[in-house]
Amino acid sequence: MSRAVVPEPVRKKALAAGAETWLAGLPMLVAELERAWSMSVGRAYQGGTEAFVAEVTLEDQSPAVLKLLIPRDDNAAGNKITVLRLADGDGCVRLLQADVVRGALLLERLGAPLHELGLPTAQQQEILCSAAERLWRRAPGCGLPTGAEKGRWLVQFISSKWEELDRPCSEQAVEYALTCAARRIAAHDDERAVLVHGDIHPWNALQAADGFKLIDPDGLLAEAEYDLGVLIREEPPDPADPRVGARWLAHRTGLNEEAIWEWSVVERVSTGLLCTGLDLQPTGRQLLDAAEFVARHAKRRH
Numbered sequence: 001m002s003r004a005v006v007p008e009p010v011r012k013k014a015l016a017a018g019a020e021t022w023l024a025g026l027p028m029l030v031a032e033l034e035r036a037w038s039m040s041v042g043r044a045y046q047g048g049t050e051a052f053v054a055e056v057t058l059e060d061q062s063p064a065v066l067k068l069l070i071p072r073d074d075n076a077a078g079n080k081i082t083v084l085r086l087a088d089g090d091g092c093v094r095l096l097q098a099d100v101v102r103g104a105l106l107l108e109r110l111g112a113p114l115h116e117l118g119l120p121t122a123q124q125q126e127i128l129c130s131a132a133e134r135l136w137r138r139a140p141g142c143g144l145p146t147g148a149e150k151g152r153w154l155v156q157f158i159s160s161k162w163e164e165l166d167r168p169c170s171e172q173a174v175e176y177a178l179t180c181a182a183r184r185i186a187a188h189d190d191e192r193a194v195l196v197h198g199d200i201h202p203w204n205a206l207q208a209a210d211g212f213k214l215i216d217p218d219g220l221l222a223e224a225e226y227d228l229g230v231l232i233r234e235e236p237p238d239p240a241d242p243r244v245g246a247r248w249l250a251h252r253t254g255l256n257e258e259a260i261w262e263w264s265v266v267e268r269v270s271t272g273l274l275c276t277g278l279d280l281q282p283t284g285r286q287l288l289d290a291a292e293f294v295a296r297h298a299k300r301r302h
Contacts, residue, residue: 029104083144159272
């Protein structure tokens, strides 16, 4: 795989995940897929951590992208493939080929990521909202995890990670996030649940011929408000009104402000703890500081 060298962050993540065998077998895997999918693999993309991603040229000379996911214990590859098949290019990148066993996806090639374009925050949120709305649809029985299941996973993750990291934020911030998560778990309704992306941010939206499309979906069947909570989790809270972002999104989409806000609280704490554990600073500290602020604000409101 001399033409497509594995980026260092991907190599480190694979080693940390115990995926040495996958890493060693990448050249053979790429060669096998080149033959199976009639394509030629070119340069690897930089910036990712969860997968080997490279540009490819198909037999008819059209451009595409190959993504090979680092093996994980969960069904991440299967969930991504399910979302992309259901979306069929509407709001999400189009899936051209997939091999769930190998964790391999062949995707349409898109343009620049939203975060590189220097657009104002409000314009970025409008773009992300529009892409999410195109994706949201009923998909009962598709096998994806529910919003309630994700909420329970987040509760466990926050509780254990907070202790593991020697409590890098206050108990008040954690308790507020866990209270919000409990409310969202209780509010889950299979009849209202839609297909959601699960990780919407400006790095996961790329330019397309018809606007922007989302990439790298986690995939859930949940209330649409989950996606909007994720969208604003890294937004610094307004000192005068921390809920202004949730309120704007609720007005823009016609969805529930409280649900958007509560998911943002949960995601801010969980992502802050995740980044702290991976030593991704100053992001981790900024998220946890923001979590402290919104928890104090919530206490004053009550």
